[in-house]
Amino acid sequence: MSELQKVLILTSDSVDTLRVMAAGANASEIWNNDLDALVKTHSLRFIESEYEVDPTQGLQLSDGDFRRRDLDATNARQILRVLPNLTAADAVDERLWVTLALGHFRGYMRDRWPADDDALGNHVRNHVFASTDRRRERDHAIARLWWSGSYVRRFVDASQVNPALQAFFSNSDLSVQILGRPSLATIPALARAILAVVTKYFVDQEVPYDRTGVRSFLEALDYLAGRRALGTVPANVLLEVVEERFREHVELPAFLESTAVS
Structure with a gap:
């Protein structure tokens, strides 16, 4: 430098x-x-x-x-x-x-x-x-x-910054919705899980952005964070929870709808 x-x-x-x-x-x-x-x-x-x-x-x-x-x-x-x-x-x-x-x-x-x-x-x-x-x-x-x-x-880990940023900017609405919800940054494990999930779907699998679904997904996580101590949930379990919520709320292509959460 x-x-x-x-x-x-x-x-x-x-x-x-x-x-x-x-x-x-x-x-x-x-x-x-x-x-x-x-x-x-x-x-x-x-x-x-x-x-x-x-x-x-x-x-x-x-x-x-x-x-x-x-x-x-x-x-x-x-x-x-x-x-x-x-x-x-x-x-x-x-x-x-x-x-x-x-x-x-x-x-x-x-x-x-x-x-x-x-x-x-x-x-x-x-x-x-x-x-x-x-x-x-x-x-x-x-x-x-x-x-x-x-x-x-x-x-996110240094190796995942690039794809996570690609996901973050996949639609101008996504960054606004995430940054506008303080609870999603005050629980680091939840923030990591969200970034992992949106990277998987919006970057790796190129799922089209669903504005209504994403907002509903993040609202559901906001609600969950208000009633459960998500910071104490094991990272792998929390990741599954976040991905399940994503799949419940965000419209997916037909070939992904029947696949199990991995």
């Missing part, structure tokens, strides 16, 4: 200045100008942070061989290299994410989330700003990659 650099981040007042612009008629100015231009025009200010970035690392852009969303898993792994020492406690800092989105990763943001001029204000608010958990985990161009990558890395 190359030498890490401390990140200069926008001040809270500067972020608020940009937020007001995005809510009004100046969203296009934020979207179409680089950070240096915005700093000069609006007297934005920076402060030195304790966050460290590897300046040699970037995020992969789409080309003729990849759809934009197909690179989410790759870039979720990559953002962990870019910000190797970032913790969950620090990753709620909106100033960091706004600075990265408009600065170092502006090209990636515009490539991954091309703008529609008819709704540019909402577009900028969703993908540049990150004031809530939902925005950070679902919408923000960069933060969503870090939160998803961090979640998966925490609960």
Whole structure:
């Protein structure tokens, strides 16, 4: 790894200045100008942070061989290299994410989330700003990659991070549903079992994503976690329980419906 650099981040007042612009008629100015231009025009200010970035690392852009969303898993792994020492406690800092989105990763943001001029204000608010958990985990161009990558890395073996991330990003709804349910992260054994099951079906067996079924599956696990001490259940038994719930709720292709849980 190359030498890490401390990140200069926008001040809270500067972020608020940009937020007001995005809510009004100046969203296009934020979207179409680089950070240096915005700093000069609006007297934005920076402060030195304790966050460290590897300046040699970037995020992969789409080309003729990849759809934009197909690179989410790759870039979720990559953002962990870019910000190797970032913790969950620090990753709620909106100033960091706004600075990265408009600065170092502006090209990636515009490539991954091309703008529609008819709704540019909402577009900028969703993908540049990150004031809530939902925005950070679902919408923000960069933060969503870090939160998803961090979640998966925490609960799976290193050899399984790649396929687990492929499963995690198999549909934009899946990561939202998992990250939005705190109980699924507070019981590590349950998180591991869920990631193993969704990897098996959505990646290994290429089962089509069933939005209604997945939400019902995770709701069932939420309910189960509220009435049983799942953290004390042996890992192999818990894996069977999770897979059974998955098969009960998620629509499967005919050739899988009759196969036994393994």
